[in-house]
Amino acid sequence: xxxxTRPRSNAEFSHQHAGHxxxxxxxxxxxxxxxxxxxxxxxGLSSGLAFVYLPFVKLSGLPLIAYRTQPKSLIKGLRKPxxxxxxxxxxxxxxxxxxxxxxxxxxxxxxxxxxSVYWLPYFPPEMRFHFNAHNLLVYGKEGDEYLISDPVFEAxxxxxxxxxNRSRFAKGVLAxxxxxxxxxRPPVQSEISPEALRKxxxxxxxxxxxxxxxxxxxxxxxxxxxxxxxxxTEATTADFVGHMVRMQEEIGTGGAGFRFIYAAFLxxxxxxxxxxxxxxxxxxxxxxxDGWRALALAIARMxxxxxxxxxxxxxxxxxxxxxxxxxxxxxxxxxxx
Amino acid sequence: xxxxxxxxxxxxxxxxxxxxxxxxxxxxxxxxxxxEGWEVEExxxxxxxxxxxxxxxxxxxxxxxxxxxxxxxxxHERRMDEALLAQSTGFWRWRVRRHLKxxxxxxLGATDLERYAQALGxxxxxxxxxxx
Numbered sequence: 001x002x003x004x005t006r007p008r009s010n011a012e013f014s015h016q017h018a019g020h021x022x023x024x025x026x027x028x029x030x031x032x033x034x035x036x037x038x039x040x041x042x043x044g045l046s047s048g049l050a051f052v053y054l055p056f057v058k059l060s061g062l063p064l065i066a067y068r069t070q071p072k073s074l075i076k077g078l079r080k081p082x083x084x085x086x087x088x089x090x091x092x093x094x095x096x097x098x099x100x101x102x103x104x105x106x107x108x109x110x111x112x113x114x115x116s117v118y119w120l121p122y123f124p125p126e127m128r129f130h131f132n133a134h135n136l137l138v139y140g141k142e143g144d145e146y147l148i149s150d151p152v153f154e155a156x157x158x159x160x161x162x163x164x165n166r167s168r169f170a171k172g173v174l175a176x177x178x179x180x181x182x183x184x185r186p187p188v189q190s191e192i193s194p195e196a197l198r199k200x201x202x203x204x205x206x207x208x209x210x211x212x213x214x215x216x217x218x219x220x221x222x223x224x225x226x227x228x229x230x231x232x233t234e235a236t237t238a239d240f241v242g243h244m245v246r247m248q249e250e251i252g253t254g255g256a257g258f259r260f261i262y263a264a265f266l267x268x269x270x271x272x273x274x275x276x277x278x279x280x281x282x283x284x285x286x287x288x289x290d291g292w293r294a295l296a297l298a299i300a301r302m303x304x305x306x307x308x309x310x311x312x313x314x315x316x317x318x319x320x321x322x323x324x325x326x327x328x329x330x331x332x333x334x335x336x337x
Numbered sequence: 338x339x340x341x342x343x344x345x346x347x348x349x350x351x352x353x354x355x356x357x358x359x360x361x362x363x364x365x366x367x368x369x370x371x372x373e374g375w376e377v378e379e380x381x382x383x384x385x386x387x388x389x390x391x392x393x394x395x396x397x398x399x400x401x402x403x404x405x406x407x408x409x410x411x412x413h414e415r416r417m418d419e420a421l422l423a424q425s426t427g428f429w430r431w432r433v434r435r436h437l438k439x440x441x442x443x444x445l446g447a448t449d450l451e452r453y454a455q456a457l458g459x460x461x462x463x464x465x466x467x468x469x
Contacts (some may be wrong), residue, residue, distance in 0.1 A: 017371065019357040040359070040367070060389075060418055118416065124352025126382060130421055154371065156353055166458065171425040235450070242384040249378050260338065260359035262365035286361060290338060293377075300377040303384050 008032055010110050013139040015149040015156045019261055024151025025112050028137055029086075030078065032110055033186040039151075044265025045192065047203040049258055051325075053219040055226070059173055060130065062243040063290040067258045069207070071114065071174060075181060081196035083188025086112075090177040094165040097178030101146075102140065104182055108150075110151075112140045114179040116170030122150070122157040124129020132174040138164075150215040165226060195275035198336045201269070203277070205333035208325060217329070220322035226270040227315040231280065238252065238303050241314060245296045258298065259289035277335040281328070288324050340370055348374020348434045350382040389416050400467050406442030408453060415457050425456035 013032060018024025018039045033226055043049070049067045057064040068074070078084055091097035094227075104111050109247075117131045140147035145158045157287035159167075168178045176257035208216040223244070230237040248256065263285040295317045301307040302314075341358045355371040362368050395411035399405035412422050419437075428449075435441045436453075444450040447454075447461075454461045 017355075017357050017369075019359060019369070019406075039369075054339060058420065059393060060416075060421075112342060124350065124354060126350035128416070129385070130416060152356060171456075172421045175424075238384060239388050242381040245377065245381040246385055249375070249381070257358065264359050267367060282367070283365065286338070286367070293338065296377050296381075300380040304380055 008034070008138045009303075010105065013110055013137075016151070017154050018151035019257055020068075021151050022068075022071065022133075023261065025135045025137055026075045026078060027111065028151060029075070029112065029183050030082075030084070030147065030187070033084070033183055035082070035187045036103060038264075038268065040261045040264035041192070041268055042078065043074060043258070043261050044204075045081055045196065045200050046074045046156070047200050047207065047242055048074045048077065049204050049262045050207050051216055051219050053214050053223045053226075054126060055214075055222075057173060059243075062240060064173070065244055065247040067248060071135075071182065072179075072181075075112070077194040077200075080091050081189070081192065081200065084183065084184075086181050087184045088179060088181045089180050091169075094169045094178065097168055097180070097279040098161065098165055101180055102141065104180070105138065105141055109182045111284065112136070112181040113164075113168055114176035115164070115167040116172075117167075119163060119167035119170055120150075120159060121163050122148075122159055130170070130172055132170055132172060193273060194275070197269045197273050201266075202333060202336040205329045205336065209333070217322045217326040218320055219323055224315040224322065227318065228313045230311045232309045237309060237311060241299045242303050242313070245299050247304070248292065249296055256289045256292035259285055259292060261305040263289065275335065281332050281335070283330055288321065288328060291317075291321050291324060340368065343370045344373050344375035345373040345377045346379070348376065348379040348382075350374075350379050351388075389413065397467055400439075403439055406437055406439045407465055407467050408442050409437040411453075411457050411459060411464055412437070417457075422453075422456065426452045428452070 016028060018027070020040040023039045023043040026046065027037045027039045030037040030042065048068050050066065054064040072088065075086055079086065089100060091100065101111055113136055115134045115136060117134045119130045120183060136148050136150040138146050138148055144161050146161065146164050148157050150157055168176055169201050170176065210216045210218070212218060213222045230240055263282040266278045266282035266285065270276060270282065299314060301310045338360045343358055351374045355373055357369050358372045359367045360370050362462045387430060393410060394404055396409040396413045400407055402408050419430055419433050423433045431440050436445065450461045454464045457464065
């Protein structure tokens, strides 16, 4: 996995399909620099796994529920363990943002962008929601179109200059403000050390076991309490619980998806560091991921009225997930001592 | 989830795209697989779309009854709410709410109309009308 090759020019950029946009972008930038890295390794090494319930941050009137750390953290998280460096820039106007992007492309850089999903025409219309933290890579420009490697798409896509500008400067929650980022310095380390893996895992455990009510397993329990306050007969209940599943399964790759990606990371880490405990943890986490999928399925059945709406039952399932994750991270943190 | 359980349920909301999921192979190693979608995702996405669609449809009715401005229809048609439209235009939220009423919308000047049109990705002419 860790076979540094020579850095590539943007004409040689190769697209790879990924489970999640930001870990996909982060690993693609690493591979492009000549450091062969999987998406799951990028996700785990930057301690991407999380749970956050932010009742006061509203997306179309519904709370932000995230199953990963905040935007940009998956890219920034690679700085320390690998000595790689990225620079981030935001802009006051679309004109400036476009000029800088064009300049970087002319210099042969592959450029990462934060964008709104809604204003990207290559997304299927059914997926176009106002979600502003979508990441993609631009690797070229032809006429009035940018050549884009969007990790959640199977193949590279194209987007008109005007549309991309609009998407980069969309307003609202998590507004991207034209954010772009490039790799400034290729990785200093030629491989991932067991120590870096240990630190990354420890950090994730700390986040999941944090003593605050909105994060980690406690955040899950807060959300479970919120579920219990919802009425089983109101139409808005279906919107709320459906929203939770959408944040779980659709935004990037969601709750179960991120747990599976993290389990894949633990397997890779186990092999790299020769640590059998991590491999065993991966199996446990796969089971927890399946639990998230079961919760999503139960919610979908209630929305479709195949089962009666029962928010107490959903709250109970969510608490079971919280309990399972608490036990999991308490035992995982011991392996990093 | 095992590789053979990876859903291939032709989720229509993916528009023919496939997405990556991670699943266990026979040796228990997680691998990347392309999925045509899971019915669960289709259900929740459709649910969200239907809610948004209902808002747009009821706004359209209100516009026809003269109870709401065309702005109200386009806001919902563009999947926005008052908060996002306010942020996208720079208008205070109370002003946006006012402009959702026909009499106040009718008094808007060219610059203000342009701000709304810009934020919604429409021409001013389209913004002032609703579909027949």
